[in-house]
Amino acid sequence: MKNSKSIIALLIAVLMVVACFAACKKDQPKPNDEPEKTEEVAPTEEATAEPTAEPTEEPTPEPTAAPVNDPSAIIGTWECSINLADVMTEGMKQDETGMAQMFENVDLSDAFVINRYTFNEDGTYVYQPDIESYKTAMKQVIDELVPVLKEYMMSMFQAVAEEGQEVTEEMVLDALEIDSWDELGEQMIGNIDEDPDQLIINGTYTFEDGRLTLDGIHTEDGESETETEIYQISVNGDELTFVSVEEAASTTYPEGMFPIVFKKVA
Numbered sequence: 001m002k003n004s005k006s007i008i009a010l011l012i013a014v015l016m017v018v019a020c021f022a023a024c025k026k027d028q029p030k031p032n033d034e035p036e037k038t039e040e041v042a043p044t045e046e047a048t049a050e051p052t053a054e055p056t057e058e059p060t061p062e063p064t065a066a067p068v069n070d071p072s073a074i075i076g077t078w079e080c081s082i083n084l085a086d087v088m089t090e091g092m093k094q095d096e097t098g099m100a101q102m103f104e105n106v107d108l109s110d111a112f113v114i115n116r117y118t119f120n121e122d123g124t125y126v127y128q129p130d131i132e133s134y135k136t137a138m139k140q141v142i143d144e145l146v147p148v149l150k151e152y153m154m155s156m157f158q159a160v161a162e163e164g165q166e167v168t169e170e171m172v173l174d175a176l177e178i179d180s181w182d183e184l185g186e187q188m189i190g191n192i193d194e195d196p197d198q199l200i201i202n203g204t205y206t207f208e209d210g211r212l213t214l215d216g217i218h219t220e221d222g223e224s225e226t227e228t229e230i231y232q233i234s235v236n237g238d239e240l241t242f243v244s245v246e247e248a249a250s251t252t253y254p255e256g257m258f259p260i261v262f263k264k265v266a
Contacts, residue, residue: 071207073235077118078262084111084137087254106144111137117240117262119205127201127216134199135189142185150181210234211246238264 114130150169157175158167178184203216203226214229227249234241242260245253253260 070235072121074119074205074207074212074233074240075121076264077116077266078240079114079116079265080260080262082113082115084113084141086257106148111140113137115262116265118266119207123204123206125203125205125214125216127203129199131196131199139189142188146181146185149184207233210243212242216249240264 112133114133116128116130118126118128120126153172153176154167154169157172161167173179173181176184178187197219201216201218203214205215206213210232212231212233214231215226216229217224217226219225228247229245229249230247231245232243234243240262242253242258242262244258245255
């Protein structure tokens, strides 16, 4: 059996996978219904000599601005508000471990996180969720998940118990070296408070022909790891859209979240 520290780390990792690097989903516009085709009917009467009044010309609508691929168009700070319920839903669709089933009844409809990217002129970028919104959302996540994790841990301990052995909450809490399930939630929140910088990614980027490449450095527990992500994006005024992903990393958004739309705030 894993030691208690490893188990706590596993539970924290489960939460991070669910909530840490999420994104907002934009509703796709529904295509307009195609007009029904009507059959042409030949005229039955000869045209009169009187001229028909010429139709009034309708003003031509201004064309929608085309997406910008100028590398300088991405410079600035961009944000979007993320509903963790959407992230969890999409994440469960891609789950192949079977663990997603235990989160089916978790309600995260009001757990929102503000995600923020800043792209600088020198080719560097910073990704960072708004810490306060992240902590508030994670508090709701933890409040919802702790009862689920409690049931899961009880089942796991029962599965490895000797035949006929009764597994009690006290036994499981003692093995985890905690006094209550509330303390488990407090440890998870404490992990964020102790090192909020673990949520920040610094790196370099290139943007060319609608292709955004991010080489991000993620630091945790003093160890750094560089990961590359490649997205097809478009920039249209104050709107930046992650259209699709070419190359994934451990922080990649679930595929069902695209397109992901950010608004320029600075």
